[in-house]
Amino acid sequence: MFVPRRIVEEKLRQILADDVGQGDVTAAAVIPKNLTVKAEVIAKDSGVAAGIEESIYLAEYLGLTVKANVADGDKIKNKQVLMQISGDAQTILCVERTMLNLLSRMSGIATKTRTLAEKLEKANAKAKIAATRKSAPGLLYFDKKAVVIGGGDPHRLHLDDMVLIKDNHLAIVGSVEEAVKKAKAHVSFSKKIEVEVTNLQDAVKAANAGADIIMLDNLSPKQAKVAVEALRKAGFDKVLLEVSGGITGENLLEYAQANVDVISMGELTHSVKALDISLEIIKE
Amino acid sequence: MFVPRRIVEEKLRQILADDVGQGDVTAAAVIPKNLTVKAEVIAKDSGVAAGIEESIYLAEYLGLTVKANVADGDKIKNKQVLMQISGDAQTILCVERTMLNLLSRMSGIATKTRTLAEKLEKANAKAKIAATRKSAPGLLYFDKKAVVIGGGDPHRLHLDDMVLIKDNHLAIVGSVEEAVKKAKAHVSFSKKIEVEVTNLQDAVKAANAGADIIMLDNLSPKQAKVAVEALRKAGFDKVLLEVSGGITGENLLEYAQANVDVISMGELTHSVKALDISLEIIKE
Amino acid sequence: MFVPRRIVEEKLRQILADDVGQGDVTAAAVIPKNLTVKAEVIAKDSGVAAGIEESIYLAEYLGLTVKANVADGDKIKNKQVLMQISGDAQTILCVERTMLNLLSRMSGIATKTRTLAEKLEKANAKAKIAATRKSAPGLLYFDKKAVVIGGGDPHRLHLDDMVLIKDNHLAIVGSVEEAVKKAKAHVSFSKKIEVEVTNLQDAVKAANAGADIIMLDNLSPKQAKVAVEALRKAGFDKVLLEVSGGITGENLLEYAQANVDVISMGELTHSVKALDISLEIIKE
């Protein structure tokens, strides 16, 4: 996910403008104009940094000077100074919360993702942790990027980059075969086709119909394992297998032992625990 | 927070457009055009409904027909059908995730807020639960509205509606008195002035200087109690007292016993646990 | 009212784009490309400068160099050179009218406000001149800022920063007490509550119900005086008292003698006399 800085800046401007409204009345009333101050962005908890790039973009866009001590993806500790910012005092105070909201949400997502990804690595599992589209409304770009920074796979970025046939599509089309057949007939050769199934039979049908990826939805770890082995035994070597639904930090490794390729978890982005990060004006 | 429907629709259109990109390739490939189907939005967990109004706006905006069985603020149970939607199948499938992301985030916020608000009510505490500006980036409107639906106070809506002098402002201005004095001199009479303090002495100074609200930041419940009593004894009856920092569901009642007016918690909106809600196409 | 420069620039870009349309055909046809010229912005009347900051932002945003000889709020005289601008000739000519429209409107507002504010000061009145929301459509930010530069109070900035219960709200709710009671019950503690009343009885009811501010609407100076004295006598010391309606430069001091806190006048922003300011290319 590479987006030219100017396009990211415009996203950030809109987020900031939403917070500013008709003006920051506190900065205007209390802080002198054209006063230069220094500030530090400090971690109040340990985790994985994300949103550093966006924070630099935002600060520099507003004419502030930033020195970042960490990069996106770096592990950070409580009390660690992540960035030093200097510039116009009113501007720093006005943008403080927008910047911290970005940093703490993105770092929270990256931290959770990294924890799970490392759990898989340590267990030598081949599975990759992946996100879903269950993000905060309108925040797909930032949420997905944070997952990537945390070492996860963003999965499809939105609705245009992959066919993902889910239960509701199947409820309308009627059968897995029919749905995959339709997808292959009507979608561009440039797209992968994934199907969500809830049992082995449908998984086999999907594979036979030519799905590139099969999502085993809401299976127990044991059921998932049976399904994966059956599919591999049936010769579907190239089909990627994804599990989703009901997966938590606790049962993650059980699912990993099913030898799946991808484990996707909505809670990576829909139920984020923000990492505690604050900004402090430095008195000199 | 009343916002004319057309303005909310435009916010929703932008959120949807971000998810759609160049098009929903799955709906296009797999689902017939102009097919009318029915769907149900179903709770998968119990909690407090929020985002129902936005969901109705969004669905009707797209030409769908909605029958809502619950209103924002209603308690909902697992398996409860919240809304029935009918209309164009491609449209329903395309908007499904955007709608659920709104509903599940807003309902998650409302549910958490209600739980804490009820805890306070049962304890006959006069304190009100309040949000902060620690929302997901760009989602102040939706996050604050969900807090209100949950029975909480939205606190200031963004930077233009109140003076809130925080530690960083004080670090620049130098003293609580000076900061409040400046605020009173320069801000419109239409705004309240709040000051964040970390000890009783500063609280007294703030009250003397004419602050409307004093935020006792990062005090222990015991310290908060001492401060509140001292301030009331000193005759500051009209000054609202708010505690913030380090407050959790566990120690909430201890803070309430300090007899404060407002208890604000960033986690209401920065660390949301989404309420599980899904949409299911109804086969007939 | 502090708004980060980049957000102001985007407002200015939209205003400029509205004037440019598909292109400045005169500059394109008559003025050479890449020609550097100098220009002066010159007052053609005396008054108070406002819009200087916006003009600097706009000029620099377009790559021009500006030297401002006055700051917002400075008194200016006929023939005074307010700013010197140098840069691309086509750009200067294209932006000339947008810049002057901003400057002359904002300076007109600031000049009128200052005249009235000084009148009050000289009379040792405690009352402050305040604006209303009766601005030119969409220009709340610029109009309110000009009032502040002129020494007035912006009053509420728009609909989200204060409760102001007016005659039409009362017509629906039925009584002043009920309206204030509802406001206190449903609005955030962070907002002040103001009520518009047209007689002393309702003013007393509003004060008793807990209004923070009472607007005495369309009272004669004498009636206003009676009402203020009665309210103060009744012990409502903290309630701010505002008069509005039918106030002009002529009767201003009569209202001031009623000892009110705030005198708000719609004409500050709805019937602006633009200050005459022009831009002249300097021949060398």
Added chain:
Amino acid sequence: MFVPRRIVEEKLRQILADDVGQGDVTAAAVIPKNLTVKAEVIAKDSGVAAGIEESIYLAEYLGLTVKANVADGDKIKNKQVLMQISGDAQTILCVERTMLNLLSRMSGIATKTRTLAEKLEKANAKAKIAATRKSAPGLLYFDKKAVVIGGGDPHRLHLDDMVLIKDNHLAIVGSVEEAVKKAKAHVSFSKKIEVEVTNLQDAVKAANAGADIIMLDNLSPKQAKVAVEALRKAGFDKVLLEVSGGITGENLLEYAQANVDVISMGELTHSVKALDISLEIIKE
């Protein structure tokens, strides 16, 4: 100036959104949801109605029902009911000020224009009153439309629809002949070319060079008369002659007697006296 309704609605939505911010806290706190009320828009002064179409668009866009008793351009009297509006109470109260700001500004412009236009008509002058680009920032569309409703000529709508060579262009190009020559060489045949001159000699040069319109800037009525007669005598029958600069309601007829075609006045739109119009909820 015909603009499709949907495009006007979007302009109006942006103006409204600027006023609403994060929400109308008064309507939310005090007015019940889903309450239907009636309101009347009432003139508080006599003049010419303008902005009626925009008000209808705005009200209907928000789901309100409108019955307009007057059309744009109609003469209206004090106490006359201009429109009856019914619908959601919160919506009416939220949009009230935006609608009145449009109506009162546009009606103020139309009223002033009409007064001057009628003065010319009564004197049997052939001259037409025209606007300039000296509008409130960003309001060219609304301000120009109001001039047209008042019976004036909008003059060029912005920078793309006509060549108008002014003093600053001439200061760069050097001579009237050269400027007109350049304009004729480089601009599309579809555009008229106007030149601003300050004396008769330059007027003749401009006419000889082929200008379609000559603006006599800052001439006295007598000078203007001399110039017009000299030009007509010299055979320039087709060239339109415009006077501008220093024209007021008082000396208007003197300029008209100079037999010019167009009299343009910046104050029509830069120094608007809003017409007093209010909205009242009807108690039933």
Added chain:
Amino acid sequence: MFVPRRIVEEKLRQILADDVGQGDVTAAAVIPKNLTVKAEVIAKDSGVAAGIEESIYLAEYLGLTVKANVADGDKIKNKQVLMQISGDAQTILCVERTMLNLLSRMSGIATKTRTLAEKLEKANAKAKIAATRKSAPGLLYFDKKAVVIGGGDPHRLHLDDMVLIKDNHLAIVGSVEEAVKKAKAHVSFSKKIEVEVTNLQDAVKAANAGADIIMLDNLSPKQAKVAVEALRKAGFDKVLLEVSGGITGENLLEYAQANVDVISMGELTHSVKALDISLEIIKE
């Protein structure tokens, strides 16, 4: 490519607004307000209809009534009436050119695509005609949709839905293997990976490295055939093979005989011959 109608409407509104500017001065001056007329959209050439859906959306969005006699993808003949429109005369005349520009460009693209697609069908070639990203600036959605309507494959929709490693990427990375290896390591499992190569050796390397699709760029039909056969012989059965560069209507079948899967042609969208379509007001 399914995009909810409201999102398409907003794209269309922006295109229309660009053409309208400050207003349609001709419709305003010449056509009465509120006059209802009928119009027909008529083909002036034979081809394949596209843009019909967008035209219906646009017309209905503006309050017009449309009866479409053809659907997107239908073959149309000279003089055929494609749509009947009725409604406000000023609106129809104002939107006429925007609608025809959409229709004639999209139908031009669909017609060209269909011609080539049918050529391939008749020759029993398995190859599919595909578009590229060489569209008119900003028109990816409309141009790609027209290709699909014409029976072509849209290829990737923009930069987020597929990895396509081109010559310039290879110039930086150094080798095909390295580039594909990097892509597989860093991109989501949800994306296909395509590599552009200019000779057989690189094609084999790409296939070995795991590319999903190989684009044979600027090969002659004969070279393409040799490459395809070599790759198939080497056992790369699943790899899709695309040819691109220098393909025209004339040599299309020669490339098809190379047995490739996809033939992509930039000229489908970068050098469009608009289909002649006009709108005529019906006199009754």
Added chain:
Amino acid sequence: MFVPRRIVEEKLRQILADDVGQGDVTAAAVIPKNLTVKAEVIAKDSGVAAGIEESIYLAEYLGLTVKANVADGDKIKNKQVLMQISGDAQTILCVERTMLNLLSRMSGIATKTRTLAEKLEKANAKAKIAATRKSAPGLLYFDKKAVVIGGGDPHRLHLDDMVLIKDNHLAIVGSVEEAVKKAKAHVSFSKKIEVEVTNLQDAVKAANAGADIIMLDNLSPKQAKVAVEALRKAGFDKVLLEVSGGITGENLLEYAQANVDVISMGELTHSVKALDISLEIIKE
């Protein structure tokens, strides 16, 4: 057509954002961050350069360094290096196609226009080649500018800058005289009035009614010649005469011999043959 650079940049940003979507997955996966490279923009065909200014704006806006070897309007040859660009590799690869789409479309338009303009010059015809509003949807600014660069006349820029009464207006109004009369009565003096006619009689009526320009639509060269001579003989010396409809490169000179002032051709912008231009990363 002069548009301030910042306004053009915003147009370009939107075009680029449409192509980028959620991110350039190829550049992200394959190209290192913060790698500086050089690239050349190279003509692959001969023609007239256009879009150079836009390309410089776009590249510099994104932080790239550009050295342009040609200016808009210069003749270019196959293999000529038009621009040298250096800067961030991911950024260059991400913007490549957007830049080339602009360059190749605009240069294609300029090349075609120049060819026809030179044909007229060589024949000593007084007629000017002109564009129409038949552009690609939303691209009026870029398409018209390219025509101007090619030596053509842009004709009206959109709907606000000229009255052009066409067949459909006449179908409603009834007669040429009536239409022109209405236009003269209702449109600003600042606009020219053009009428489209299909025979000599109507042309004479239009001239008599005071049209500034007469468009002879769909006449044969011979008919056009007869009409022009008749009009000139009738003394209409100042009326501009335009031919339109059915004009091609082949019959262009025949129309020119009719002695018309303007020859407008829709195909200049509706059926563009893009000039082949590519970007190549330079290996060092």
